[in-house]
Amino acid sequence: MRVLVTGAGGRLGSDVLARLRDDGMRVRASSRRPRTGSDVEWVVVDLATGDGLVEAVTGVDAVLHLASSPRGRTHQVDVLGTRRLVVAAATAGVPHLVYISIVGVDRVPIPYYRHKLAAEQVVAAGPVPWSVLRATQFPQFLDDLLATSARLGPVLGDRAVLAQPVDPVEVAARLAARLAAGPLGGIEEFGGPQVLRFDEAVRAWREARGSRRPLLPVRIPGRLGRELRAGGLVTEALPRGTRTWADHLADTYGGTTRR
Ligand SMILES: NC(=O)c1ccc[n+]([C@@H]2O[C@H](COP(=O)([O-])OP(=O)(O)OC[C@H]3O[C@@H](n4cnc5c(N)ncnc54)[C@H](OP(=O)(O)O)[C@@H]3O)[C@@H](O)[C@H]2O)c1
Numbered sequence: 001m002r003v004l005v006t007g008a009g010g011r012l013g014s015d016v017l018a019r020l021r022d023d024g025m026r027v028r029a030s031s032r033r034p035r036t037g038s039d040v041e042w043v044v045v046d047l048a049t050g051d052g053l054v055e056a057v058t059g060v061d062a063v064l065h066l067a068s069s070p071r072g073r074t075h076q077v078d079v080l081g082t083r084r085l086v087v088a089a090a091t092a093g094v095p096h097l098v099y100i101s102i103v104g105v106d107r108v109p110i111p112y113y114r115h116k117l118a119a120e121q122v123v124a125a126g127p128v129p130w131s132v133l134r135a136t137q138f139p140q141f142l143d144d145l146l147a148t149s150a151r152l153g154p155v156l157g158d159r160a161v162l163a164q165p166v167d168p169v170e171v172a173a174r175l176a177a178r179l180a181a182g183p184l185g186g187i188e189e190f191g192g193p194q195v196l197r198f199d200e201a202v203r204a205w206r207e208a209r210g211s212r213r214p215l216l217p218v219r220i221p222g223r224l225g226r227e228l229r230a231g232g233l234v235t236e237a238l239p240r241g242t243r244t245w246a247d248h249l250a251d252t253y254g255g256t257t258r259r
Contacts, residue, residue, distance in 0.1 A: 002026040004060045007067030015172040047081025053088040062096040074115045082119040086126035096183045099123045101134045108232040129183035136191040139165040139248035154216035159199035164234040166192035167243035189237035208249035
């Protein structure tokens with residue numbers, strides 16, 4: 001099977017490339033800038049303009065759509081760019097498009113999530129047989145969030161927000177399994193092994209980093225806070241990943257260097 005992976009140079013993309021290579025798939029990987037790498041055919045695609053799309057989708061058996069722009073031009077890239085991709089894939093006769101989304105895009109009122117939900121709808125309404133996999137947050141995302149917050153002094157956060165970090169290596173395996181199984185014509189969800197309260201996640205993070213920075217509780221107001229505390233970012237779907245937040249912290253921090 002020959003697969004086009006968009007956003008292949010990103011965090012999830014690198015795990016997906018490794019997985020697809022291990023599975024013996026022929027991979028065409030897209031980025032906005034020229035890249036080279038063994039075993040992978042890199043092509044240049046910009047979803048904001050559509051440049052490179054027609055060539056990228058020609059001759060592939062599936063598209064794995066990971067590219068996203070959460071911090072700027074999100075509508076242009078995630079919604080309109082996904083539409084450009086679907087149109088190009090349909091014209092080329094691609095038989096399967098898999099889109100990665102996020103658990104909670106239909107519940108949690110975050111502007112980025114509105115765009116992801118709209119992109120899901122573009123995929124589902126289009127003529128290309130499709131699958132959507134909604135994953136929960138990657139642990140690196142939570143780690144980066146806490147590190148950024150801690151730069152200000154205490155770690156700010158709503159103690160009762162629920163999270164379910166999932167390892168992107170396991171998400172990559174799930175995406176590869178979906179490619180092999182063929183179009184679902186529906187949405188499946190995939191989360192990590194544990195649902196954690198924010199204060200539990202912070203406690204483990206502080207211990208792993210040997211940090212004394214306190215958690216300064218802040219109650220997120222309104223519907224956003226209610227959804228986050230009620231589990232808008234978590235899923236009961238089975239199977240789940242197996243790698244825990246503690247596994248991520250051990251891999252990342254191992255020792256007890258103070259940060
Ligand atoms: N991070 C999480 O916790 C999480 C959880 C669940 C689902 N997801 C979803 O998983 C996907 C990948 O997430 P990630 O964390 O790996 O993101 P990432 O590291 O930011 O990778 C996204 C990639 O999108 C590409 N991109 C951005 N603008 C583009 C454009 N105009 N045209 C073409 N490509 C463009 C970029 O590649 P180049 O710079 O090489 O062009 C970038 O590497 C996203 O769809 C995200 O919503 C993420």
